[in-house]
Amino acid sequence: MDKLLLLGAEAIAQGAIDGGMSGIYAYPGTPSTEITEYVQHNKTARDRKLHSQWSANEKTAMESALGMSYAGKRAMVCMKHVGLNVAADAFINSAITGVNGGLIVTVADDPSMHSSQNEQDSRFFGKFAMIPILEPANQQEAYDMAYEGFELSEKFKIPVMIRITTRLSHSRSGIERRELKNENPLTYPEDPIQFVLLPSNARKRYKGLLSIQSLLEQESEHSVYNTFIPGRDKSLGIIACGIAFNYLKENYPSKSCPHPVLQINQYPLPFSKVEKIVDECEKVLVLEDGYPFVEEQLKGFLNINSKIIGRLNGTVPRDGELNPDIVASALGKEVKQGLPVPKVVANRPPELCSGCSHRDIYNALNETMREFGKQKVFSDIGCYTLGALPPWNSINSCVDMGASITMAKGAADAGVRPSIAVIGDSTFTHSGMTALLDCVYENTPVTIIISDNATTAMTGGQASHATGRLEEICIGLGVKTEHVKVLTPLPKYHEEMVKTLREELLYEGVSVIIPRRECIVQSVAKNKKEGKVRTGEVKL
């Protein structure tokens, strides 16, 4: 079969397509975005008309994928780790309903928080839901696990999680494809109330989920992804999960590791294999990218297994992404750095692009706020979060998708005047609409700035559900028409923006201000395609 050069994220997408997937559902989020984008541009996927449009948020994505599974088809939903928090209600319950067609929940974690608010480890969620978790170590396994994951899901009639981290998602390597499978035919669940989680039925279904747990553990025990590699030096055994195995191998080229190694890429933990390595070795080092998920399970609360070492006892740092050097240090090997970074090298944090509309709105907001005082601006997740950094220092919060509006509401309830939210158009339709409804319901005095650049910019310019209908949505939710104001964020309209902001900040009710101008990255890309841009005009 073909050999392809793919990112880990793309390998999952190709594996899912070849494994007979009928649709993928997702909201963009680094480092998971490329999975869905790959399906959107793939020829087989287009020929087969596989569903690949973006969803409004991770919860709607998860539910749509579950609906496709209900209809007997194979579906994938993907998200970044914090997206699983949004989808959690549907996700946990999908383990109780079970599936009809195979369902894979792909979650991309971001240890070291390269592009995130936390580094939560989705394996806890997988265990919480009591479903199998597959954690590929490399791009080929990412492909294979997506390809085989649907069958695993259909075998046990429950969803399967694929967990990757940033490094694998955004690293490219060669993969070998397998035979393209047919899609499933449309079929209804055998039991018409399988998906009805009324308490009486939910209790039955939950007992069913509990009863297959030992089978899932057996599956892990015999999985080709959980390999025990014998070694003669039993002073130390090593458990390596997912991508950690690569860093271990890097430290022992050409299979020279003298210690027994257990590679764990499928959960729940395989009891006999874990018992064997713990029994035969004096100490066991656990290497895992993310939280000490396996380590904690092996140690237990009472620390009876004091021979287990890893992140919890400081052998490996408690936070942050693994790398070959951290693993080398944990193995007691010397790390030989090159020259130090010269002192002259300055930090270069990300910034709003030159020509970005968010710059103009922050300039106007900053000027207006000189009259109204500091620390009254709640914001959200997107490019505009960079408004927290100099030279703007415009915003005072960034917590989770949609939180700007609801936090501004709570602050207004507490007496903050004016209380302001700054949110992007895509984040608004992701999780801001219900927040706005709360404000409308009580006519809370908040000013909500929806900085509309007609795209989901931070993740690379995906379609935004709000485009072309933002005023209608706000008015439909109950904001008074005269307090929905559209502005053009350009330096030449600065005074006008300040004037409108001032008026609305003084209004004791809900107002929505929509500064609207296309994302400069998207607009330059479009003009370039049409041959309209002057060379070097905008450098990003």
Add this chain to the structure above:
Amino acid sequence: MKSDIILSGVGGQGILSIAATIGMAALENHLYLKQAEVHGMSQRGGAVQSHLRISENEIASDLIPLGKADLIISVEPMESLRYLPWLSENGWLVTNTTPFINIPDYPDMNVLLAEIEKLPHHIAINADEIARQVKSPRSSNIVMLGASSPFLDLPYESLEIGIKKIFGRKGEKVVQLNIDALKAGREFAIAHTPVGSR
């Protein structure tokens, strides 16, 4: 053979095109390859890097260990120095000298160039200027690839094939401009490398 390469620059400067071209050339030579990229927030004008590893044997880690890189290719002078802890004792640093100034505390250029001059194995090249000279002003990244080509364990021709594959869909003219840039960068590096030091 084995080449561990760190590519560096500022988000939007085109280091991923360099990586993709070398990747294609590596495939052309039936080599193993792993290439870790930075996507997401840093791409907005922040410092970005990519770890690129090619080898005739299977590659374990997606990341290059500290002190093991054979080559740093940087499209920006200050960024070239940020990754020195990864460069091996005998490794080469090949950098553009045209600064990308988007921070208020960007260091004095002379101090920066002096730091680069201190390194035993380096090539400093004004890639933007050379790109303009060959009438391909947008291809300074490919000039840098050309300047690095003498230090890559890959036949030069396969880099040209890589360029044809990467830029092919943008038309014959774009391909030719990039090949001109590649050649000009390579010629500069060969002319400025002491004989026998490679």
